[in-house]
Amino acid sequence: MTACIRKGIAAAFAALLVAPAAAQVDLGTEEQRAAGKVVYDKYCGQCHGDAGDGYGYATPRVQPKPRDFTTGKYKFRTTPNGMLPSDDDLRRIIEIGAPYTSMPGWPNLTSTEIQNVIYYIKSFSPDFENPDRYGEPIDIPRPLESTAESIARGRVVYEEQGCAACHGDVGRGDGPSAPTLVDDAGDHIRAADLTQRWTYRGGPTKEDIYRTFSTGLNGTPMPSYADSLEVEDRQHLVNYVYSLGEADDPNYGTLITAAWTEEAIDLQDTEALDTLFETAPMTRFPLIGQITEPGRNFYPSATSIEAQAVYNRGEIAFRVRWNDLRADNTGRNNPSLEVPMWDEDNDIVATGDEGDDGGFFGVEEAPADDAGFFGVEEVEPQDDASFFGVETVDDSADDFFGTGDDFFGAGEAASDGAEFSDAVALQFPASLAPEDTPQLKPYFLLGDAQNPVDLWFVNLTYGVADTFRGRGSEAIEPTEADIVEAVTSYDQGEWTVTFKRRRASRAGVSFAEQQYTPIAFSVWDGFNRERGNKRALSSWFYVYTEPSVQQTATIPMLRAALIVLAIELLIVFLVRRRARQGTAEESAGGLTGTEAPAV
Amino acid sequence: MSRNKILFGIGVLAFVSVIVTVRLGGFLVDNEYRQPERQVAVEEATGEAEATPRQQGIADEQAADEAEARARPYVEAEYRAVPFVGSRVTVWVLAQLHLLFAAFVLAVPIFAFIIEFIGYVTGEKRYDRLAYEFTKLLSVSFSMTATFGAFLTFALIILYPKFTNYLMHIFSPTFLPYVLLFFLEALFLYSYYYGWGKFGPKMHLFLGFMLNVVGTAIMFIANAWLTFMMSPGKREDVDGDGIPDFVSAVSESGALLSLRDAFFNFTWMPINIHRIIANVAFGGSIAAAYAAFRYLQARNDEDRAHFDWMGYVGNFVAIIAFLPLPFAGYYLAAEIYAFSQTLGVQMMGGTFSWLFVLQAALIGNLFLGANYYLWLGMGRIEGTAHFHRFIKWLLIAIALCFAVWATPRYAIASVSEIAAMGGSSHPQLSYLGQMSAKNTAVNILILSTYMSFLLYRRTGKTSIHPQRQLLARTQVIIFAAAAALVIFFGVFGYHQSVDAATRIRFAIPQVYSVLAAMVAITVIDLPLYRNARQTGETQWGRMPAVSQYALIFIALSFTWLMGLMGYVRSGLRQEWHVYGVVLDTSPDAYTPTLGFATQIVSVTVLIFFGLIGVVFWLSSLSGKKAWEPKSAVEADRLGEGHAA
């Protein structure tokens, strides 16, 4: 017992002696790290690697890559640039995760478990033993109010500091340098889309944004502005960035309401078209990677799409918008392009050579265990090579040098020519189930043999709509039963595509008034080599054609109120009358009635 | 001028104007295209008046029509149509009305006979009077039944001649016995009714007994016809492999192979059982409604007391018959399933699954109404306040069971609701939507209703049995044990270790524990309250009016329920007249929606209630005082013949 106390006192003294720097070096006890290892092995190792080297089972298919704990570099910190994160920083990420990445929050872990895991994680990197690598957490001031002046000042700072180079002029992550950005491991990294605050990896609040400016994201091209900007300017910049996004929450919907219009829908008259769509309700739908059929896409570029619709007597028009870091409007694309199996793995990037004409996608193929994983269905390596070779030689030469690129300097684009173009598709069932069986739909992924779907597809190279009929991923054929028109435009990182078709259809679905029609979306980003089945897609949602004659709520409301009032008055009248009439029946109330008075 | 003359004048005027109009019209038509100039020209040329081309054409046409009519072969119509409503709806409504009256006519003698028998054994006069009161309803209803039966037969022959002919082919040998039995029925019925008090009690009881035998036999014959349409054959293990095979009563082309198999077909007996029980319940409720009607009309305390009692007995009969009805229904459904999986799946899972949610609402209402009436009935007896506290708990139990029974397996839900639930079943409520929970609910409902009866029985009485405390406690323990068993099986069924098939089989111990508890409690209750001391007088006639409306509500719900179940039984066959043998090729061959069916059922029920209102009114006439002249002068003029 006394020995124990003595030891404790000695330890306290020791701690006093090496303070203050050593006070921060808290690596936990052996037991704590051992306990942390148990939790880590169960919940973390599969991505971050059992050895903490960021290479777990999931790593090949995950982007951004899981943190490599052996490097000691952390993106989201409150400590100055280049420093190690505080325990609280680590805890914050473990608790809430990083949105729109494969790092989830772990609300099921207790505080102690998290602390133990932190100790264990720290043990992977020797940096944590070095007191010099620790920095004081920065001071995050209270955010300034978002006044117009503050935002304007922020805009100036935004321009001065060259933020637009990566994040784009209006913040859609579409700056000229955006396609070239790589992190320390050489992987392409997307500049944050500042208009979609909910996708900020470090968090959506003003404090989070300030923190990111001030500390930078270690290991990425995002620098710290702690030295170059005054606190106040950073705060203005925060307000400006904050003003770029509309909400912390994407408010994903399940239904587009197609607005009725008396006017003609003319795709060529841009202004009239914009006016038409201005009043139509807008719905944002989530997009996810296509990960069930070959050509799987584990890291789609587009995470959501906004859609609107208007219709008139004869026609219906859909408008969709989504953000894309570059307009790839030079390559080829169509929904039935084949995608070799290995192209699913983002891991190929890691070993890729920048100068290679395959761009980010070197010829190194899939890791060996993956080849075995697909067993009999594996594409033979020879085929891979030849397939890939042919593709790159032909297309990158033709498409890129042939057509040039309006939006970017040749220098940036040269390394990764637009082999595949951006594209978008709306998907509808080829026929609607009879009204009394609303539950029958085609398979959301391009239909099936019995229940086909129709695709309204626009390859943004050409900007015209093609129609396809899908009977499953392997059976997509062009059809020409209905004519779909489309106009497209790319502006500041945002694609806008407007489709139009006659409401009545010969072979496909017709849009009757007040009808719920299933709809699904697909988006291809050529830059991300998305083509064929490798794409971002949505599950089934609905488009509802609102009634052409809208009814106001006033009359039904008045009617309901008056009916209730009339009943009330009647009751009051009857009760009062009866009460006046006398005493005998009152005690019996309305129950006995008048026909059978109590004996 | 007198009124008669005016009427006569109008009649003559109308007749004349009709004649004039017709003649005028004929004249105009004839002269429509006449061309006098040309006719004259032709006359001049030939010197004789020739027929115009038009006249010639008309004459030719007539001749051709006549020739065609002469040559036209006789074609037997398969179907004929009724304008506006359609043949199916016509036959549907007529059959339903016939069936409702028939059910009443068959049911009332059953309990009239039993009540008369009780009266005979106990020697209490009031039972005899009650039985007579019930029987009074019979004679008019009997004619109604016959009328609608004739209507139905005509409708079938006219609208579905081919199919009716086919049924004749199969069942012609049964028609003569049917008619004979019908004749006997009339004989027994009228001798039973008019012979009241004229025969000796034993003879009269014998007449009543025969009336029931004959009535039941008639129903059994008619049931054979309709069950044949659903299951034209029987199931028998022909090849000896332990699995019953289907033995069709008719050949592939529909020719009769065995009248015996066609008659005693697979669903015949289940339907017979189900119908007898349902008829008694229905008849009881209608008789109770009649009593309610009379009670509300009654002008003196004696009548009020009598009809109060009659309503009570009618309701008692209805509910007692109703308690085993769900089990009879399960038996019928299981037999239909065993006969044909297609029919079974169609019934429980397919088109008709929502019908059973509707049925749950109806049956829930029936239970609630019946219990409510009993509780109100406690008001007849002095000093029952301490029983009122139980009502709350019984009500909670009934409402809970009702709610469980009405919980749909897959609820109608919006997308956001489905998203929130992660599917169309709610994580908690989905348990309630399953058969197991519903079985539990029905059993508890039955137990609760039985409890209400028991409570009602002991109002105003105090047991003088020496062991009364012990016996009463035993009753409580039995009741609690049965309820606990039912709930245990209901809840335990969902335990991980129980698979779905076993869970469904738990229904059997549930039913047995309820039945056993009811029998055991009754057995204890009889000695317990024999010669019990009366602490409060039962004051018949001391019922609030609302209780009588509750009786009418119960009768209405019963009628509606019967109509609804008629739809499912008949609709099950889908596009077949005779399942698998005679296809319905008329435009009405499809299965209508539930909404449409409920409209037809509602219309039928309203017609039935309109007619039964007439029956009630006619029956109430016999209780009225004989007509007497208003004044002496009038009496003189009319003579004295009316006094009797």
Next chain:
Amino acid sequence: MYGLNLVVVLPLVAVAGVLVWRRANTLTWLLFSLIGLWAFFKFGFIVPIPQSVATIYLGITGLALVCYASSSRERLAETVQPIVRLIVEPRYRLALAGLLIALPALAAYNVYADLTAPLEAPGFGREIHPPPPTELTVHDETLDMATADNPYLHYHEDDPEAYEQHLENGRRIYYENCFWCHGDGMGGDGMFAHGLNPVPSNFNDVGTLPILQSSYVHWRIAKGAPGLPAGGTPWDSAMPAWEKFLTTEEMWDVNLFIYDFNGYQPRALGQH
């Protein structure tokens, strides 16, 4: 607790307690029952119950309350007297006027809320765990669903080392393929889960793995959405048919792993 929203349920229970304590009269009880049950059905469940079912329940409740209120003369008088007094006696005139205005306003608001409620896509019924086939053919190997079991489960007792190997293999398969939807922690909340309807299965849930046989889970893994019966809305589900990508052994391994990870045992084989 048992899916109940205690924030709503406990106050309701508390109010009921107060009413018992203060010996509230029948009318108060009736009003409390109606409003309280309405609140309970609407807000009392963590997963809200569908409007249609709530309406059925409230209808039954209303009917039962009417029955109760009129089940005896005394009780009816107790219920009706306060209302009659409110209507007749002059001193309550203000309250009566308020009520006369409030009720129509409430009705009007109800209509308004009904008419302006955001539109929703039409719903459909979906069976979460639809009945499996009796027989399952995966990679030319036919299993009897009723008796099939995970072939590696027995290693747990016989050969812990081999068991560990299969588990580790299952872990690899899971994190190479499954976690995008079913989540790193198997909560059905992977990074793509928000875009899917129906949401991916939550393996933490006691209502999922433990109530299913491992052969059922094998069926779901092997045949995926295309293998669902119509009641399971195969057109909406994004579950791939993993037999196209994985060997039978790999599918059993991942089956083993998801049970082990969540600490559940597969439901015992049924007696047939």
Next chain:
Amino acid sequence: MKLSVPMPVKMVLLVLGTTAFYMYLGQIVPQKEEHPPPPVLISDDMTTEDLVEIGRELAEGKGQCLAACHNIGSSGPSRYPDLGGIGERAATTIEGLSDIEYLAQSLYEPSAYVVPGYEDGMQPMNEPPISLSDDEIRAVVAWLQSLGSTPTVTLETELGY
């Protein structure tokens, strides 16, 4: 004057109200109208491909194969064997019977051979209530063949029944 509603009026109101209430309940539940399957006509000049298409319609509709009994590739009910790939299996199921003969036997005499593990519960397709004609059965055989193999049945093929 005492204000009261006469008894008959009350009674009529009660009857009408209750009936209307039940009718209303019937209107708010999901409505479904079931129509009998349309007749499928087979003409003499139909090719095997036409037969496959008609066979599929028959199997879904009049034949009721897929409504409650069989499934294809384990989608749908599964009380009876999966028909996925049956065209391939049929040739080897019973020794001595060709695939057409085996399929025809299964349709005309389902009890003659029952796939192990299943109960004998199928009704002969040529008998009521299904009552397919011989040509219709040829079409169904053609469709069954097309599941997993190439159909060869024509309207002239002898089925042996």
